[in-house]
Amino acid sequence: MIPVEGVENQTIAVLGLGRSGKATAAALKAGGARVIAWDDGVDTREAAAADGWEIVDLTRDAGWDGVSALITSPGIPHLYPKPHPVIEKAMRLGVPVDNDIGLFFRSFATDEWNEFDRIPRVIAVTGSNGKSTTTALIHHILEECGRPTQMGGNIGTGVLSLNPAEDGEVVVLELSSYQTDLARALTPDVAVFTNLSPDHLDRHSGLGGYFAAKRRLFAEGGPDRAVVGVDEIEGLYLADQLSMGPSDDRVIRISSETKLDGPGWSVFAKKGFLSEYRKGRQAASIDLREVKGLPGAHNHQNACAAYAACRAVGLAPREIEAAFHSFSGLPHRSQTVAEIGGVRYVNDSKATNVDAAAKALQAFDRIRWIAGGLGKEGGITALQPFLGRVTKAYLIGHSARDFALEIGQTPYEIAETMEQAVAHAAAEAEPGETVLLAPAAASFDQYPNFEKRGEHFVTLVEGLRPAEG
Template identity: 65%
Template sequence: MIPVRGYSGHKVAVLGLGRSGRPTVAALLAGGAEVVAWDDGAAARAAAEADGIPLDDLTKAKAWDGAKALIVSPGIPHLYPAPHPAIRAAWDAGVAVDNDIGLFFRSFATPAWQEFDRMPSVVCVTGSNGKSTTTALAAHLLAATGRPVQVGGNIGRGALDLDPAEDGMVVILELSSYQIELARALQPDIAVFLNLSPDHLDRHGGIGGYFAAKRRLFAEGGPSRSIIGVDEDEGRFLANAMREEAGTGDPVIEISSGRKLDRLGWSVFARKGFLAEWRHGRQQASIDLRAMATLPGAHNHQNACAAYAVARVLGIGPRQIEASLATYPGLPHRSQIVGEWGGVRVVNDSKATNADAASRSLGSFERVRWIAGGRPKEGGIEALRELFPRVAKAYLIGEAAGGFAATLGEVPYSVAGTLDAAVTAALTEAEPGDTVLLAPACSSFDQFASFEERGERFEALVRERLAG
């Protein structure tokens, strides 16, 4: 745990008592703050009360007497589509609103760092797709060299639940737009922007607000090194904004999946399955990614470029990185190969919760038995139309099934309704050379509590079916 600094003896309110809220309460208490908390869920309140956490309804004006700050969990709207009533109450009381990421950056560095031989570093990774894989892969590359590393934020442990720094430690935080937008302090040493596609638009008032939230990590965070994907205009804009020296590109490293970046400056890109590093107009290294089963497809090659760039900034050599890339085990529910039976490959990409993420999966395989659907995102699957020739048949589930069926047109499909029925049908009809792919292009919340639960159910169904 990282004790929160700056609130000793002061009252601090915490809204939301989930994966980030509970560690936030503990870290505030460890720093000497007086905490009062609230959650809209009765079960979460009961669990907190049983653990001795003081509760008060933060939507009531009286709860704000003497309060210095409100710390909000990322899932709670603070502006769009409408602010939570407790946030409005904090505004009315003149109380500063922050989140656990802001507290982390205020509290991670301590006077004890003066005794370290090597200063700790904080790497922050954001983007619409690939954040978790890039974060985990970068951590894998660093850990393989013996460097102490921790991962947290939007993956694994909450930021304040991490351990205090030790000599030379690297903390890699995966950060969503929700987390970046509200944080009052942002101070990454290295910041990574992967890509941008429409997502969470209701929470940001549109695509411009969504990009503005992610841009804060760079514009207000002021990283020493910015690693930026330039395959979309937003990334090119951001890279240009972060450059300080014309011609050299410093302090930006551009990354791409599919574009050759051989201009002056520092770049890492992947083309035709090969990762290349260029500096000052000359190639420095090349790595063959084609045989790396846990990094299939162009989207994972972009993730590899970003993680490679992080490792290079932190002093790891290309050959060390190449050896470690080959041993990366992959992350659950992200283009995860469940197995191959009778010439049929089964892939779990439950984390593909929007059309852009699903396009990256579909583009990685030639003949797909595609399980798709759930709670639909804005735009549906219209953007995937050019990939429909890869779909041997679609098996549609959840609330999106009807809309997806209308979009598919002449692509063979069946409305399975449930994941159980879709898996049974897809595995029954699959032929050698097919890939049975769960890439829903939807959130899971119509039938499952999370994409993890959906992915775990998919894997269990596959194994049950094949065992029987």
């Protein structure tokens, strides 16, 4: 746990008592604060009270006597579509509102660092797509290279539940727009912007507000190095705003679409090769085509972002390249589960929409495609340009028959269940083909979440292995 600095003998209110809220309350208490808490859920409040937390009704004015700050969980709206009543009350009373990310950045550095040989550093990753994979890949590379490291934020451990830093440690954080939008302190050493596509638009009142929330990671504290994906106009704009000139190597531009070989510092992937350029000269090249944990152009962009971030903290190209090859990918995101009889089995259960499924379909050739579930508005007709790689589709779940009408001339069967889809795909697959779970649909018709769907696929694939003996 990281005790919160600067709160001793203050009364701090915490709104939301989920995982991050409880961790925040504990870190505030460890920092010497009196913590009062509120949650809209009666059962949650009662459970927290049973655990010893002081529950105060923050919807009433009387609950605010002596409160110095309100710390809110990231999922609770503070501005759009409208602020939570407790947050609005805090703002009307002039009580500062913050979140656990802001508390982390103001509390991470301690006097103990004066005795360290190497100052700890923070790499923070944001963006629309790929930020979880990029965060996990950076953490994996650091581990493989023997650097002390922790991973947290929107992935893994809550930021205030991390351990105090060790000498030379690098903390890697995934930060969502919900987290960056409100945090009062945002001071990473290296900040990464992967890309931007429309998401959470109601929460940010449109694409401009969504981008503004991401941009705060770079604008509020000014990282020493900024790694910026420039394949969208927003990334181009951000890189330009941060740079003092064409050769300013504080900004590392990355791309999975365009060769970047100007006078600055850039990392890009073309035709499966990652290249690093500095001052107009190539500094390194890595063949990504044989990195099984990072298939497809979208993962090559993740590789560029992770490579650049690791170079920014002093790792060598060959160290990073070796670590790429031992990265197995995140569960349910283009995860290679097994190769059995020359057939590759890939779990991309996280591909719950058309955009994500399109990326998965572009990553492989000769695909036996398992798709379906609870279809989303608009269907999957937009996937037709990517179906030339599909040998056959095996359609499951509620929308199986709707999907069958939307995939043109692609051969298919209505498999109904995951068991039948995996069994039939495995029986018909030939060496060199890939059995790909990329549903392009939500899971809720047959599974509680995409993780359970992916786990079921993995279990079925493991059952295909020939018995030893």
